[in-house]
Amino acid sequence: MKLLHTSDLHLGRQFNGISLEEDHAAVLDQIVEAVKANGVDALIIAGDVFDRASPPQSSVRQFNGFLQRVKTETNAAVALIAGNHDSGDRIDLSAIAADRSRWLIRGAISSEETPLLLSDQHGLVAISALPFAYEYAARECFENEAIDTPEDVLVAQVAAASAKIPEGARWIIVAHAFVTGGSVSESERSLTRVGGIETVRTSAFDRAHYVALGHLHRPQSVGADHIRYSGSPLAFGFDEADSEKSMSLIEMDAAGEVTIETLPITPVRRARVLRGRHAELLHSDPSGDFIKAELTDDAPVIDGMKRLREVFPNACELVYVRNERPLEVKSADGQAITAAEPADVVWNFLSEVGLEGITEVEQDLVASSLARLRQKEDAE
Structure with a gap:
C-alpha cells in the first residue's frame, strides 16, 4: 500500500503581507503529479487546509479545483481532516460530492469514528481520520467532563476509532496534534486556548502502524519512524529558511511495517x-x-x-x-563588570552607534549632565 502524506497547506495565508496564491498553486500541482507518478493508493492531508476558518473565496476555489483533479486524474483514495486553523463545518462541505467508498473527509468531531477501508494484495488497511477539536467540543461529543487536555481529546478519539477496526487490518491514524518531542516553528498556533499542556504522548497511538500527523511545519518523525509529520509544503517564516520542504511517500508491507521516502517540493x-x-x-x-x-x-x-x-x-x-x-561593558583590563558606571554606559552606546571620536567638550557635557542627575537624586 502506497500513501502520500502531506499537511498544513494553509491556503489563503500571506508571507509578510505578500499573497501566496501562486506559490500554493504550484504546490497543489506537485501533489497531484506525485500521486500520479508514484501510483499512490491514498492521499492523506492531515489538517490546516486553510489558514483561517473563513478563508478567501479564491482559496476555496483553489482547493476545490485541486480535489477535482485528484478525483478525475488519479485513482487515489483521500483521507482529509480539519486542523486547528480550519472550520470543521467548511471541511465537511468538501465531503458532499465525495465518493464515500474511496474518500474520508472529516471536519467536525464525532464519537462514530468509522474508518475508510482499503485493500491490497495483503489484505485490509483501515484509515481513521481524527479531526482536530478543542476540549469543550470533545466533552460534549463523548459526554465526558474529564476531558481536559488535547491528549485527552485524542485518547477518546483513538479509543472510538479502535473499536471500529476490523481484526487483522493494518491501521493508519490521521491526526492534527503537537506530539511530545516535535520540533516547532514560529508560525504554528497554540492548540490550547487558555494555556495548559498542549502536547500528546506517542503512547496515544500505540496500536497504529502509521500515524500521519499535521500541525508542526518541519518534516520529522517523533518517538518512532512511523509517527510522522510531513511538514508544511511552504515556509511561512524566516525561521524555516533552513528547512527543506517535502511530502512523505509511505509504503506499507504485509505486516504493517513502513518505509518512508521524502519527495522534495520545489517552491516558486x-x-x-x-x-x-x-x-x-x-x-x-x-x-x-x-x-x-x-x-x-x-x-x-x-x-x-x-x-x-x-x-x-x-x-x-x-x-x-x-x-x-548584546551590549557588554568591560573594565580597563578587559574583564566584564557587573555594575557599570553611567558614563561607561554612555561611551559604550556612542561606540555602538558609530560615534567613537567624541570631543572633550562633548565628554564634559555628558559628565556635567550626569552630575546634575546625581544631585537631583540626592536632593530627593
Missing part, C-alpha cells in the same frame, strides 16, 4: 536569510524569493530597504547585526 519562492554589507547584497543575483537581510554595516543605510527591493522585490525584513549583539 523560497524564504532566505542573507547576511552582509548592504553594498554587497545589492550586487547579488536578482531573485523573487522572500528575503530577510541581516546587514553588517556599522551605520544605518539610507533607503536601505527601498534599494534592496530593486534587486529583491519580495524583501520583507531588514535588520542590523550590530543591534542584535
Whole structure:
C-alpha cells in the first residue's frame, strides 16, 4: 500500500503581507503529479487546509479545483481532516460530492469514528481520520467532563476509532496534534486556548502502524519512524529558511511495517536569510524569493530597504547585526563588570552607534549632565 502524506497547506495565508496564491498553486500541482507518478493508493492531508476558518473565496476555489483533479486524474483514495486553523463545518462541505467508498473527509468531531477501508494484495488497511477539536467540543461529543487536555481529546478519539477496526487490518491514524518531542516553528498556533499542556504522548497511538500527523511545519518523525509529520509544503517564516520542504511517500508491507521516502517540493519562492554589507547584497543575483537581510554595516543605510527591493522585490525584513549583539561593558583590563558606571554606559552606546571620536567638550557635557542627575537624586 502506497500513501502520500502531506499537511498544513494553509491556503489563503500571506508571507509578510505578500499573497501566496501562486506559490500554493504550484504546490497543489506537485501533489497531484506525485500521486500520479508514484501510483499512490491514498492521499492523506492531515489538517490546516486553510489558514483561517473563513478563508478567501479564491482559496476555496483553489482547493476545490485541486480535489477535482485528484478525483478525475488519479485513482487515489483521500483521507482529509480539519486542523486547528480550519472550520470543521467548511471541511465537511468538501465531503458532499465525495465518493464515500474511496474518500474520508472529516471536519467536525464525532464519537462514530468509522474508518475508510482499503485493500491490497495483503489484505485490509483501515484509515481513521481524527479531526482536530478543542476540549469543550470533545466533552460534549463523548459526554465526558474529564476531558481536559488535547491528549485527552485524542485518547477518546483513538479509543472510538479502535473499536471500529476490523481484526487483522493494518491501521493508519490521521491526526492534527503537537506530539511530545516535535520540533516547532514560529508560525504554528497554540492548540490550547487558555494555556495548559498542549502536547500528546506517542503512547496515544500505540496500536497504529502509521500515524500521519499535521500541525508542526518541519518534516520529522517523533518517538518512532512511523509517527510522522510531513511538514508544511511552504515556509511561512524566516525561521524555516533552513528547512527543506517535502511530502512523505509511505509504503506499507504485509505486516504493517513502513518505509518512508521524502519527495522534495520545489517552491516558486523560497524564504532566505542573507547576511552582509548592504553594498554587497545589492550586487547579488536578482531573485523573487522572500528575503530577510541581516546587514553588517556599522551605520544605518539610507533607503536601505527601498534599494534592496530593486534587486529583491519580495524583501520583507531588514535588520542590523550590530543591534542584535548584546551590549557588554568591560573594565580597563578587559574583564566584564557587573555594575557599570553611567558614563561607561554612555561611551559604550556612542561606540555602538558609530560615534567613537567624541570631543572633550562633548565628554564634559555628558559628565556635567550626569552630575546634575546625581544631585537631583540626592536632593530627593
